[in-house]
Amino acid sequence: MTANSTTSSTFQQDVLDADGPVLVDFWAEWCGPCRMVGPVLDEIQAENAGKITVLKLNVDENPDLAMQYQITSIPAMKVFQGGEVKTTIIGAKPKFALEQDLAAYLS
Numbered sequence: 685m686t687a688n689s690t691t692s693s694t695f696q697q698d699v700l701d702a703d704g705p706v707l708v709d710f711w712a713e714w715c716g717p718c719r720m721v722g723p724v725l726d727e728i729q730a731e732n733a734g735k736i737t738v739l740k741l742n743v744d745e746n747p748d749l750a751m752q753y754q755i756t757s758i759p760a761m762k763v764f765q766g767g768e769v770k771t772t773i774i775g776a777k778p779k780f781a782l783e784q785d786l787a788a789y790l791s
Contacts, residue, residue, distance in 0.1 A: 735790055
């Protein structure tokens with residue numbers, strides 16, 4: 685199962701108007717660490733279905749959102765809830781570290 689993606693045109697509906705927490709993975713095709721963290725996020729999504737939604741956002745294809753959310757290095761992950769950023773995680777991390785960062789949303 686791969687994470688779904690969001691774009692500038694669907695971000696409001698997919699992320700800001702979502703019922704539960706949504707983790708947005710800001711990434712790019714050329715980013716090695718982004719490609720490493722992608723499968724880990726897919727696992728977290730699969731193991732926590734119904735608790736948190738994981739969406740990918742390609743910063744090259746959606747530079748307006750990358751600028752709006754001040755993404756200066758990738759991978760960057762932001763957890764949105766109620767239309768607001770609640771948590772920001774910068775850089776590729778192993779699964780257990782990501783799960784610790786996301787513990788509030790996974791319990």
